[in-house]
Amino acid sequence: MQFLTSPIEKKTLEITDLSDPKLTQQEVCVTGAVHTIRDMGTVAFIILRKRDGLLQCVYEESEAQFSLKDVREADTVKAWGIPAASEKAPGGVEIRLKRITILSRAAAPLPIPIAKAKLNVSLETSLDLRPISLRNIRERARFRIQEGVVRGFREYLREQGFTEIHTPKIGARGAEGGANIFRLDYFHRPAVLAQSPQFYKQMMVGVFDRVFETAPVFRAEKHNTKRHLNEYTSLDLEMGYIDGFEDVMAMETGVLGRIMEILKRDYDRELSLLGITLPDVSRIPCVRFDEAKRLASEKYGRPIRSPYDLEPEEEALIGRYFQEEYGSDFVFVTHYPGKKRPFYAMDDPADPRYTLSFDCLYRGMEITTGGQRIHDYQMLLEKLERRGMSTEGMEHYLAAFRYGLPPHGGLGIGLERLTMQLVGDDNVRRTTLFPRDMSRLEP
Amino acid sequence: MQFLTSPIEKKTLEITDLSDPKLTQQEVCVTGAVHTIRDMGTVAFIILRKRDGLLQCVYEESEAQFSLKDVREADTVKAWGIPAASEKAPGGVEIRLKRITILSRAAAPLPIPIAKAKLNVSLETSLDLRPISLRNIRERARFRIQEGVVRGFREYLREQGFTEIHTPKIGARGAEGGANIFRLDYFHRPAVLAQSPQFYKQMMVGVFDRVFETAPVFRAEKHNTKRHLNEYTSLDLEMGYIDGFEDVMAMETGVLGRIMEILKRDYDRELSLLGITLPDVSRIPCVRFDEAKRLASEKYGRPIRSPYDLEPEEEALIGRYFQEEYGSDFVFVTHYPGKKRPFYAMDDPADPRYTLSFDCLYRGMEITTGGQRIHDYQMLLEKLERRGMSTEGMEHYLAAFRYGLPPHGGLGIGLERLTMQLVGDDNVRRTTLFPRDMSRLEP
Numbered sequence: 001m002q003f004l005t006s007p008i009e010k011k012t013l014e015i016t017d018l019s020d021p022k023l024t025q026q027e028v029c030v031t032g033a034v035h036t037i038r039d040m041g042t043v044a045f046i047i048l049r050k051r052d053g054l055l056q057c058v059y060e061e062s063e064a065q066f067s068l069k070d071v072r073e074a075d076t077v078k079a080w081g082i083p084a085a086s087e088k089a090p091g092g093v094e095i096r097l098k099r100i101t102i103l104s105r106a107a108a109p110l111p112i113p114i115a116k117a118k119l120n121v122s123l124e125t126s127l128d129l130r131p132i133s134l135r136n137i138r139e140r141a142r143f144r145i146q147e148g149v150v151r152g153f154r155e156y157l158r159e160q161g162f163t164e165i166h167t168p169k170i171g172a173r174g175a176e177g178g179a180n181i182f183r184l185d186y187f188h189r190p191a192v193l194a195q196s197p198q199f200y201k202q203m204m205v206g207v208f209d210r211v212f213e214t215a216p217v218f219r220a221e222k223h224n225t226k227r228h229l230n231e232y233t234s235l236d237l238e239m240g241y242i243d244g245f246e247d248v249m250a251m252e253t254g255v256l257g258r259i260m261e262i263l264k265r266d267y268d269r270e271l272s273l274l275g276i277t278l279p280d281v282s283r284i285p286c287v288r289f290d291e292a293k294r295l296a297s298e299k300y301g302r303p304i305r306s307p308y309d310l311e312p313e314e315e316a317l318i319g320r321y322f323q324e325e326y327g328s329d330f331v332f333v334t335h336y337p338g339k340k341r342p343f344y345a346m347d348d349p350a351d352p353r354y355t356l357s358f359d360c361l362y363r364g365m366e367i368t369t370g371g372q373r374i375h376d377y378q379m380l381l382e383k384l385e386r387r388g389m390s391t392e393g394m395e396h397y398l399a400a401f402r403y404g405l406p407p408h409g410g411l412g413i414g415l416e417r418l419t420m421q422l423v424g425d426d427n428v429r430r431t432t433l434f435p436r437d438m439s440r441l442e443p
Numbered sequence: 444m445q446f447l448t449s450p451i452e453k454k455t456l457e458i459t460d461l462s463d464p465k466l467t468q469q470e471v472c473v474t475g476a477v478h479t480i481r482d483m484g485t486v487a488f489i490i491l492r493k494r495d496g497l498l499q500c501v502y503e504e505s506e507a508q509f510s511l512k513d514v515r516e517a518d519t520v521k522a523w524g525i526p527a528a529s530e531k532a533p534g535g536v537e538i539r540l541k542r543i544t545i546l547s548r549a550a551a552p553l554p555i556p557i558a559k560a561k562l563n564v565s566l567e568t569s570l571d572l573r574p575i576s577l578r579n580i581r582e583r584a585r586f587r588i589q590e591g592v593v594r595g596f597r598e599y600l601r602e603q604g605f606t607e608i609h610t611p612k613i614g615a616r617g618a619e620g621g622a623n624i625f626r627l628d629y630f631h632r633p634a635v636l637a638q639s640p641q642f643y644k645q646m647m648v649g650v651f652d653r654v655f656e657t658a659p660v661f662r663a664e665k666h667n668t669k670r671h672l673n674e675y676t677s678l679d680l681e682m683g684y685i686d687g688f689e690d691v692m693a694m695e696t697g698v699l700g701r702i703m704e705i706l707k708r709d710y711d712r713e714l715s716l717l718g719i720t721l722p723d724v725s726r727i728p729c730v731r732f733d734e735a736k737r738l739a740s741e742k743y744g745r746p747i748r749s750p751y752d753l754e755p756e757e758e759a760l761i762g763r764y765f766q767e768e769y770g771s772d773f774v775f776v777t778h779y780p781g782k783k784r785p786f787y788a789m790d791d792p793a794d795p796r797y798t799l800s801f802d803c804l805y806r807g808m809e810i811t812t813g814g815q816r817i818h819d820y821q822m823l824l825e826k827l828e829r830r831g832m833s834t835e836g837m838e839h840y841l842a843a844f845r846y847g848l849p850p851h852g853g854l855g856i857g858l859e860r861l862t863m864q865l866v867g868d869d870n871v872r873r874t875t876l877f878p879r880d881m882s883r884l885e886p
Contacts, residue, residue, distance in 0.1 A: 006725075033849065076847055131649060
């Protein structure tokens, strides 16, 4: 009988392995995709794309036991050679090639020049050719950064006593209500896709006190803007036994701190590739909604048009204000008017026209919405009634309150938007692997 | 201007904090849900449910500055008192109560006795009352175990050079084909929900070499069995530059090893609560599909009915065989017939009726499907043609191959099934927070 044990030890090396000085003069084996070939006449450079970067391989006819013509861009190969320190090589090491085996052949020349430092194609082309354009090392670096963001979110919350949950994306009704719901047929019954895990995470506060989820959400919004997606990854948390919604904002501050720590520690290569300077998140200013509007309007001379909502341009000005006045890329805007918040938002007892809620703006764009929720069963029923909303289909959600939920609050962070602002991109599609918008369902 | 910094220091303690011997004779503050009240006449026990377990609080009229009648089951409270070591208390510590504040009132007595050690209600009732039944500490413990499983999967793969990805769940077509696809209207265009991230993770091998995803998948299968869900969490990985599909099985062996390590280290409380003995996964037997069928049939006298597929009863017998003969709860069954595998499965060059694919059975139930994939563009086109399949709508997937993909393979693990087998449950709905089946869309 054959048995499988822990991963099979591989004799092929990654770039980080190659910096080991013991390897000099010793033949090594590497695998990779032929990113580009630069034929200089007497010598040629075959650049391999590996998961941890680009590896320069030097081809000299006198040394190599193969013909340069046998290797083409986009082939994947296994290559043997002698590593040598090289200041000009990316990563500081190169391989003097001896032998090569072609693992797979590209069937056609690449349709876009992915080996260029910057991929100079339109966003549409880049998205149409996504499996190829992502092979550009700057394009792919965005998604390593994104990985670090999610890691920081999870790691920090786990340390703070949160439990990770997985809630259903198909349901009988939407949590937030409204028109922006995708509908589907579920075995001949009407069903919807989750706009957020809101109801579920609140119910789970009654079980685990503190929960989080990192999962897709679906919004059928008819917005074709640079900041909207119809499917995105939401980083959600909900926490019980809070003393106020400041606890939720403080938790986000902690999360952001950990994210920056992890990025600095483990994603240095990607940060330098993209020229990213990490923001200072050790202290984040916090300003009331009406005050923020007033400050931005006064400083930049833009009249306040709608007293109930922040227009994108207003968000940008508030972001600019706190950057200029306090040197902060982030700002919490608090006490949003109840009119623009869902029924479950806790009204401010000091002035019930406002809610104990907040948005977090990053470089002038909303990346988080959160706040304290109503936890009292009667208060929730009264709010629903005041809004003229039916409790039909909400029985399970309401049961959690009927049988006791502690004071609680939470938030949702849009992963792609946070990544977009961190990377300094101008369109959220650039920080989405395979974006979904009103006109894009593929790839 | 107000600023937010890292999380606000709380003065309320968790159970693990209370074991600190320095706390004796010092008043402490705790929060929690009133799990149950046991009134013994001269003394009463108020058991608080907290995220890290149950906390016994002792009420004596002479000591406490409140009336026992003021506290009811399912209320959430903040309580002050003196901690004292107690052998009879769960966790070894109890609180002698002084004062209490009610944070929220339950509006009605609990509909099911959640404080019982075992929740003796039917599965249907438990699922109908999910936000309440999960408050039973054995019920919720399953989902802490589940958290540990996901952590192990991610942690191990990250160390092995994998990048986490987030792929879209709404698409223009299904990856696996077939009838079991949920369909929806996407801005007046037909769309489907992802049955798996198969196409995307393969495309991403061309970008990051090794990728994983932990996300929901959707299957409109008309199976109302104990092991099927219509929405579940799939733990997916895909890895390039493999030498064979043994690399993929070895990677799963490593993943399982890390999962057991993490569970042993961090989820001891839940393991003992549920009486779980962790399986040995240091070496997992590996047997060919036809050989596995023959061995089980011979030993247990069950004739082989279908040569192309494993019936559930046959899987159970194969599991039993490897448990009895080799003491292993796990077994890899390899070389499934091509007829029952999707088009992208790599045929076995030694006998093209079979594929270089595998299932992993755990206690006689399939928890993983995986294998090597075709990576050559021409070979893939030929296979599609042999199967009479159209390439329409597959252009983006095929482009990844046209422009070079390395030899690769991967797998998908059903999270709820793996948890079910680990916990020893008899229905996968028990290890799903809010299950979706043909008749259940709520809660």
